[in-house]
Amino acid sequence: MTILRGLMRATALVAVTAALAGPALAKDVTISVWAGGTGPNDVYRVDAIDIAADILEREAAIRGEELNITVEKTTYPGWPDFKQALTLSAEAGNPPNIVVSGHEDIAPWAQSGLIVPVEDYVDLDAWPLSAIYPNLMEIASYSGSVYGIPQDAESRPFFFWRPSMLAIGYTDADLDALPQKIQDGGYTLANVIEDAKKMQDAGVVQPGYGFYPRPSNGPDYWQFYRSFGGTLEENGKLVFDKAAMTKFYQFFVDAVAAGVTKKNHIGMDDATWWADIGAGKAGIWHGGTWHYARYVNQEGMQDFFGNVQFSLIPAGDAEGKANTLTHPLVYLLTANKDAELVQIAADLITIASEPQINVLHAIKSAHLGISEEETTLALYSDNRWASEASQRLLPYATAMPNNANFGVYWDAMWAGLQASWTGTKTVDQAIADVETTLKSGLGDAIIIR
Amino acid sequence: MNSSRSLGLMLLTPAIVLVVLFFLVPVALTAVFSFTNMSTATGITGGAYQIGPSSLQRLGDSYGFPELAERLSQPSYVIDERGLTALESAGVDASAITEMRTHLGEVFPTRREAERMIKGLDARPSTREVKQISEQFNRSLLDTRYESEGDLLAGLDALGVEVTPAERDAVAASSYSGWTWTTDNFRRMVSTPDTLRTLINTVFYVAIVLVLFNTGYAMFLAITTYYMPETTGGIFRSIWLLPRITPPVIYVLMWKWLAWDTGFISMFLGQFGVAPKNWMLDSSTNAWVFVILINGFVGASMGMLVFSSALRAIPKSQFYASEVDGASRWQQIRYIILPQMRWPILFVTCYQTLSLLASFDLILLSTEGGPGGATEVWSLMTYHTALNNYAGNLEYGYGTALSLVLVVIGVTLSLIYLRVFNYNALVAKPLIEQ
Numbered sequence: 001m002t003i004l005r006g007l008m009r010a011t012a013l014v015a016v017t018a019a020l021a022g023p024a025l026a027k028d029v030t031i032s033v034w035a036g037g038t039g040p041n042d043v044y045r046v047d048a049i050d051i052a053a054d055i056l057e058r059e060a061a062i063r064g065e066e067l068n069i070t071v072e073k074t075t076y077p078g079w080p081d082f083k084q085a086l087t088l089s090a091e092a093g094n095p096p097n098i099v100v101s102g103h104e105d106i107a108p109w110a111q112s113g114l115i116v117p118v119e120d121y122v123d124l125d126a127w128p129l130s131a132i133y134p135n136l137m138e139i140a141s142y143s144g145s146v147y148g149i150p151q152d153a154e155s156r157p158f159f160f161w162r163p164s165m166l167a168i169g170y171t172d173a174d175l176d177a178l179p180q181k182i183q184d185g186g187y188t189l190a191n192v193i194e195d196a197k198k199m200q201d202a203g204v205v206q207p208g209y210g211f212y213p214r215p216s217n218g219p220d221y222w223q224f225y226r227s228f229g230g231t232l233e234e235n236g237k238l239v240f241d242k243a244a245m246t247k248f249y250q251f252f253v254d255a256v257a258a259g260v261t262k263k264n265h266i267g268m269d270d271a272t273w274w275a276d277i278g279a280g281k282a283g284i285w286h287g288g289t290w291h292y293a294r295y296v297n298q299e300g301m302q303d304f305f306g307n308v309q310f311s312l313i314p315a316g317d318a319e320g321k322a323n324t325l326t327h328p329l330v331y332l333l334t335a336n337k338d339a340e341l342v343q344i345a346a347d348l349i350t351i352a353s354e355p356q357i358n359v360l361h362a363i364k365s366a367h368l369g370i371s372e373e374e375t376t377l378a379l380y381s382d383n384r385w386a387s388e389a390s391q392r393l394l395p396y397a398t399a400m401p402n403n404a405n406f407g408v409y410w411d412a413m414w415a416g417l418q419a420s421w422t423g424t425k426t427v428d429q430a431i432a433d434v435e436t437t438l439k440s441g442l443g444d445a446i447i448i449r
Numbered sequence: 450m451n452s453s454r455s456l457g458l459m460l461l462t463p464a465i466v467l468v469v470l471f472f473l474v475p476v477a478l479t480a481v482f483s484f485t486n487m488s489t490a491t492g493i494t495g496g497a498y499q500i501g502p503s504s505l506q507r508l509g510d511s512y513g514f515p516e517l518a519e520r521l522s523q524p525s526y527v528i529d530e531r532g533l534t535a536l537e538s539a540g541v542d543a544s545a546i547t548e549m550r551t552h553l554g555e556v557f558p559t560r561r562e563a564e565r566m567i568k569g570l571d572a573r574p575s576t577r578e579v580k581q582i583s584e585q586f587n588r589s590l591l592d593t594r595y596e597s598e599g600d601l602l603a604g605l606d607a608l609g610v611e612v613t614p615a616e617r618d619a620v621a622a623s624s625y626s627g628w629t630w631t632t633d634n635f636r637r638m639v640s641t642p643d644t645l646r647t648l649i650n651t652v653f654y655v656a657i658v659l660v661l662f663n664t665g666y667a668m669f670l671a672i673t674t675y676y677m678p679e680t681t682g683g684i685f686r687s688i689w690l691l692p693r694i695t696p697p698v699i700y701v702l703m704w705k706w707l708a709w710d711t712g713f714i715s716m717f718l719g720q721f722g723v724a725p726k727n728w729m730l731d732s733s734t735n736a737w738v739f740v741i742l743i744n745g746f747v748g749a750s751m752g753m754l755v756f757s758s759a760l761r762a763i764p765k766s767q768f769y770a771s772e773v774d775g776a777s778r779w780q781q782i783r784y785i786i787l788p789q790m791r792w793p794i795l796f797v798t799c800y801q802t803l804s805l806l807a808s809f810d811l812i813l814l815s816t817e818g819g820p821g822g823a824t825e826v827w828s829l830m831t832y833h834t835a836l837n838n839y840a841g842n843l844e845y846g847y848g849t850a851l852s853l854v855l856v857v858i859g860v861t862l863s864l865i866y867l868r869v870f871n872y873n874a875l876v877a878k879p880l881i882e883q
Contacts, residue, residue: 083841087489105841108490111626113497113594123576125565143501145592207724217839236502264730267819269709343577404490404503407840411833415643415822424733424821433642440640444511 026066031345035100036082037329038075041293044361045100045151045329046073052351056344069344072096090114095334097345100151102219103330106142107404115332117145121346128354131371139399140330148330149349151358152367155324155393156220156288157310158182158192164205164283165309168198179311179392182322189227189251189316192284196260199283210260212282213252215268217414219327219400220286224248225413226398229319233401238409238446240438242431245413247316249420249427256421266418274299286313288327289393292385293366305384312396326397328370362386368394405445412437476856483635483850487628489843496627498601500590504624512619520610521620525588526563528552532586541582545572549582560587598625634850643822643830651827654740655805662745663801664794667752672782674753675760689753692746701814704743705729729816733823736816740824743811748804752797759793760786795870802866803859827855 031053035045053069060067074096076082083105089095095114109115122129124137124146132150140148165175181187196210214220222232228251230244255261260283262268276282277291278299295301295308312322331349336342352358355374362369363383368390369375380386400406415437416430425433438446487493505522509515528549536546548570557563560583567579574582587593590608595601598621605612605620612620638644670689674682692700707713708729715725729739767785776784809829812818818825818833825833835848 079839080837083838084836084843087841087843091493101841104839108488108840108842111490111499112492113626114489114492117592119560120580121576123564123568123579124561125568126576143499143503143592208726219839236506262726264727264732264820267730267817268727269705272709272711404842407838407842408844410840411838414839418819419821422730422733422819422821422823424823437641437643440637 026068027060028068028070029341029344030070030072031098031341031348032072032074032096033098033100034074034076034082034086034096035329036076036079036086036102038100039077039294041290041297041365042361042367043075044357044364046071046075048352048357048361049073049098049348051357052348055351056347067344069348087114090334097334097336097341098349099332099334100329101332103139103148103150103328103402104219104400104406106140106147106330106332107402107406109332110142110145110147111404113335115147116335116342117147118149118331118333118346118349119146121333121343122149122350128371128373129350131355131373132353133371133394135397136326136328136370139326139328139402142402148332149353150328150370151331151353152362152365153326153328153370153390153394153397154288154290154367155326155389155397156223156286156313157324157389157393158284158286158313159277159291160284160309160311161205161280161282162307162309163280164199165195167204168195168202175309178309182311182314183396185315185318185321188314189224192314193251193255193258193260196255196283197258200260205281205283207259208262208265209276209281210258210283211255212273212277212285213261213265214286215265215270215273219325220288221248221413221417222400223286223313223323223325224251224316226323226325227313227320228316229321233403234447236403238401238403238405238442240409240435240446240448242435242449244316244320245416245434246427246431247319249417249430251316252417252421253423253427256423263422266421280307289368289385289389290366292389293364310389310392312393322396324393324397326394326399328399329367405442408441409438409446412441479849479853479856482846483853484630484632485628485846486631486633487844487846487849489838489841489845491626491628493628493845496625498595498598498621498624499592499626500601500620500624501592507623508619512623514616514619517610517612517616517620521590523558523589526557526560526583526586527588528555528586529588535585536582539581539585541578542572542574545570545574545578545582548572628846631846634847637847638850638854643825646822647825647827647830650823650825651806653737654744654824654826655802657741658744658748658805659798659801661741663748663752663805664797666745666749667797668756668790668794670749670753671756671760672786674757676778686753686757689746690750693750697810698814700747701743701811704739704815708739730820733820736820736824740812740816743815744805744808747811748801752801755793755797756790759790763789791870792875795866795872795875798870799863799866802862806855806859806862827851831855 031049033046033049035042038045050071050073053071057067057069076085079102082101086095086099086101090109090112099115106115110117124130129149133153136150136153137146140146140150160175160178162175166172170178178187192211196205199205200207200210225232225241225244225248228244228247230241230248231239233239252261256263274294277285278295278301292304296304301307312324315321331352333342333345333349353370355369355371355377358370359374359377359379361367362374363379363386366385368386369380374380375387375390412434416425416434419425419433420427420430435448438448500521502522505518508521509518530553533546533550533553536549549567552566555566557566563586564579564583567574567582588608590601590604593604595604601621601624602617605617670686674685677685695703705712708727709715710725710727712728714728715723719725728735730736763785768781771781771785807828809826809832812824812826812829813832816824818829831848831851834844834851836843838844
């Protein structure tokens with residue numbers, strides 16, 4: 001009986017010890033990650049966190065800790081729904097731990113305290129973060145702190161349909177030399193309209209398909225403002241350059257007047273736009289580096305390099321220069337009372353930035369890589385698109401400003417562009433209205449000149 | 450009498466609670482928010498205080514303290530006794546503290562440089578420990594987020610910066626990141642050029658859809674199907690209900706299939722040599738025609754149902770009598786039907802006006818206010834402002850100010866309708882019961 005009692009006591013002691021020791025060693029956490037603008041080619045934006053979680057768990061195991069991370073992934077194909085959902089969930093106190101969004105969101109979200117500086121949790125001097133292109137880190141910073149880890153280095157090229165260009169007198173050699181000519185300012189946006197018109201007159205593209213721009217709002221349109229010498233921000237203040245904006249609007253009005261772009265192009269069905277380009281119906285157009293993946297994977301474009309030439313966005317005139325916009329998506333950390341959770345999220349996005357993991361996204365989605373090192377990996381260097389696009393575009397890439405007032409400016413620019421493009425207002429009227437809108441909406445937070 | 454009155458109140462309570470919760474409270478909050486500059490950037494729960502490049506620029510430019518701004522802009526990490534003592538109380542490894550002491554008096558202009566030194570200690574602190582240690586030597590206010598003005602000013606005092614009361618106020622005001630009370634939204638609304646056009650668009654849209662479809666065409670459908678054989682009338686009414694019962698996204702998609710470059714209209718006209726185009730967005734007129742038809746076909750069904758049931762309530766004997774007197778169909782409509790439809794017409798007009806004022810879903814899905822803002826109506830502008838921004842900064846304050854205008858217009862119109870249709874007479878007790 002005594003033995004039995006002793007055994008029972010011992011068993012109970014073991015059970016209690018195990019019950020106490022078990023939970024103390026094992027740590028179960030759930031990390032949620034939301035990504036905007038994420039289509040079927042972009043899944044590594046969130047899948048990279050999964051891979052990183054596996055590595056972090058293994059690292060913990062080597063230290064003798066049991067860490068179990070459950071990654072909850074949510075992707076949004078577009079932007080408006082994503083930004084709406086994210087901001088409202090944050091207001092409700094329930095944001096995801098990691099957000100993958102455009103760098104332009106950093107300013108308003110940092111001001112409101114929705115996100116915290118990633119710099120508070122990671123060592124920027126340690127690899128892999130130390131290897132990321134410094135200009136991308138700059139774009140991911142706001143108010144003197146690094147708030148995000150760049151997740152890609154997407155740039156926005158101009159595209160030319162080679163067969164249509166050949167049909168109006170260009171030779172293969174001319175087309176091969178075109179990117180350099182554009183970079184040197186020898187081929188401008190005025191030439192774009194001329195060539196688009198020639199293509200239509202020659203009957204190689206239908207009317208309205210000569211110049212086939214993005215059919216919806218997007219960062220791309222700021223490139224045209226820059227092409228005419230426009231400045232977006234100076235010493236932390238937004239700048240509205242009326243002359244550059246006028247010439248930018250006028251370019252689209254001229255394109256419509258020449259019949260190379262449709263008056264009602266904005267608002268057309270996205271799927272139709274993609275399909276038209278994939279089928280070679282458009283003569284000249286513009287997009288992002290990631291369009292390559294869509295053309296090849298979803299639109300069935302055969303022999304991309306045989307059919308398409310790409311370059312910087314041509315200069316508008318002598319005042320401006322050829323340019324491209326990089327619109328890096330960044331990993332952001334949301335504020336959370338549980339500092340441990342934020343630290344784990346920070347560790348995950350650091351691991352996800354390792355070249356071997358980031359390259360999966362860079363190549364699958366045709367967004368470009370975030371470090372020089374990444375371009376040396378076989379998967380990257382063997383990929384013609386990634387290599388050529390990195391070389392041709394990235395050195396000339398600029399970015400939109402991280403400024404909390406930028407949204408008001410963007411809305412006004414877009415409203416003015418649409419109004420002049422569709423003929424609802426004259427260019428002068430549209431510019432005057434944008435100016436009044438900016439004065440009443442932003443006051444002295446914007447320099448108007 | 451008293452007990453029946455309390456019973457009435459009790460029965461009304463659920464309705465009162467719902468009205469308060471879903472009408473009065475939102476309207477009151479809309480009114481309150483409309484006098485703020487709330488946005489995603491300011492947050493809705495209150496702000497914090499953070500000194501950064503933009504706040505320092507405000508401190509220099511708007512508040513006139515450039516020298517103070519310059520002084521505060523100097524970030525510095527100083528290895529001093531105060532920091533070392535703080536490390537001891539924080540329980541940092543003693544060997545690390547001893548090693549830090551060898552750096553006593555060193556000043557680092559940025560946090561990153563300070564952390565590089567800390568990282569190089571023989572104690573090999575982890576990244577988290579490096580951050581903990583560097584924070585103890587932060588002798589600058591830059592980029593620290595203070596939850597209250599008191600904390601910020603305490604930080605200012607701890608830094609040893611001597612400031613006048615005016616300077617203290619300016620530092621607090623310029624570094625505040627939250628929302629503030631303002632009447633700027635209404636000033637902005639009046640001075641923004643597109644506001645007037647959007648208002649005119651809204652009046653045009655509501656008036657045309659209301660008159661042509663929601664009441665006019667609905668009445669036409671109700672009367673024509675009334676005079677049809679029962680089954681045929683029922684079939685027609687069911688067909689006209691289809692737009693309403695079809696999910697809006699699919700309903701609008703069907704219109705787009707009709708109107709797109711590759712849609713039915715373009716394909717049909719292509720047979721006659723007309724070039725394909727996006728008929729819906731081709732011009733402002735086209736866009737309005739589609740917006741009115743898309744909304745009208747949905748709106749007509751409700752009026753049709755209300756008017757049809759009201760028609761059936763008119764005693765048949767009146768029609769028989771009029772036929773005996775030789776009245777034509779038109780005379781029956783003019784002298785029997787319409788005079789007895791005042792109440793349902795009031796209801797449909799009032800309800801549909803408010804509904805059209807507030808609805809924007811079908812416009813958002815079809816033209817999104819285009820081309821060039823031609824079909825942007827007030828509620829859509831409110832949505833665009835308060836809930837849609839490409840740069841992630843939703844403008845709640847300005848958006849609610851815009852929607853407050855809708856509330857005022859809606860309430861005013863309702864009162865006018867009640868007056869025009871003589872509501873008091875409509876709800877008066879029948880003379881026979883007096």
